[in-house]
Amino acid sequence: MKPGQKVRETISKKGQALLIRYIKQGDERIMAPYINKISRERSFILKQGEQITMKKEREFVEEQVQRMKNKEGLALLAFFGKTLIGVTNLTVKPLAAKHVGDFGISIAKEARGEGIGKIILQELLAETKKELKAVKIMTLEVFANNPVAIALYKKLGFRKYGCLPNGIKHRGKYVDAILMYKNIYN
Numbered sequence: 001m002k003p004g005q006k007v008r009e010t011i012s013k014k015g016q017a018l019l020i021r022y023i024k025q026g027d028e029r030i031m032a033p034y035i036n037k038i039s040r041e042r043s044f045i046l047k048q049g050e051q052i053t054m055k056k057e058r059e060f061v062e063e064q065v066q067r068m069k070n071k072e073g074l075a076l077l078a079f080f081g082k083t084l085i086g087v088t089n090l091t092v093k094p095l096a097a098k099h100v101g102d103f104g105i106s107i108a109k110e111a112r113g114e115g116i117g118k119i120i121l122q123e124l125l126a127e128t129k130k131e132l133k134a135v136k137i138m139t140l141e142v143f144a145n146n147p148v149a150i151a152l153y154k155k156l157g158f159r160k161y162g163c164l165p166n167g168i169k170h171r172g173k174y175v176d177a178i179l180m181y182k183n184i185y186n
C-alpha cells in the first residue's frame, strides 16, 4: 500500500482502459474539480452543491496519505486514461472501534453503469483485507432513495443494520439514511 501504487488495470464493459491506483500527493489537482462537479450535480453524496477549495482538497489528500502510512485508512482512484472517473476511501474508526472501517464511493456521471463501481469496491475490499488486517467490519451510509448503490452493496454482501429516519436532506426533501455493514475475515 504505497501512494500512487497501481492496483488493477482492466477493460470496462464499454471497452475503455481502466486503471485503479492508490491516492498520492498532488491528486488534489484532479480530485477537486472531480468532486466539485459531483457536488453541483446534487447526487447521492453528502456534498450538495458546496465547492471545495484546492487548499482544502490538498489537506484532504495529505490526510489520506498519512492515514495509509498509519494503517488508518486507504483511498483508491479510478481512471479512464488520464481522466479521473471514480474515488473510494475507507477510514478506520478510532480506539475501541478500530476493527471497523467506514467507506464512501463516487463514480463520475459519465462513467456510471459500466461496472466501475463494482470493480473499485471489489478492489477496496481486497486491499482492506490485505493491508488493513485489523479491520473486521466494513460499514457505509447510503441515501434510501439511491437504489443503484443499495443494489451494488447487497450484491457485494453488505446487509442493512439500521436506518436514521430523515437523516439526509436531498434536493430539498428529507430521506432516510440507511446503514449497511459487511463482516470481512482476514
Ligand SMILES: CC(C)(COP(=O)(O)OP(=O)(O)OC[C@H]1O[C@@H](n2cnc3c(N)ncnc32)[C@H](O)[C@@H]1OP(=O)(O)O)[C@@H](O)C(=O)NCCC(=O)NCCS
Pocket (backbone or CB within 6 Å): 043, 044, 045, 105, 106, 107, 108, 111, 112, 113, 114, 115, 116, 117, 118, 119, 141, 142, 143, 146, 147, 148, 149, 151, 152, 155
Ligand atoms: C452508486 C455508484 C457508486 C455505483 O457505481 P456504478 O459504476 O454506477 O455501478 P456499476 O456499473 O458497477 O453497477 C453495479 C451494480 O449496481 C446496480 N446498477 C448499476 N446501474 C444501475 C441502474 N441504472 N439501475 C439499477 N441498478 C443499477 C446493478 O446491480 C449493478 O450490478 P450488475 O452490473 O452486476 O448488474 C455510482 O452510480 C455513483 O457514484 N453514483 C453517484 C454517487 C453515489 O451514489 N455514491 C454512493 C453513495 S453511498
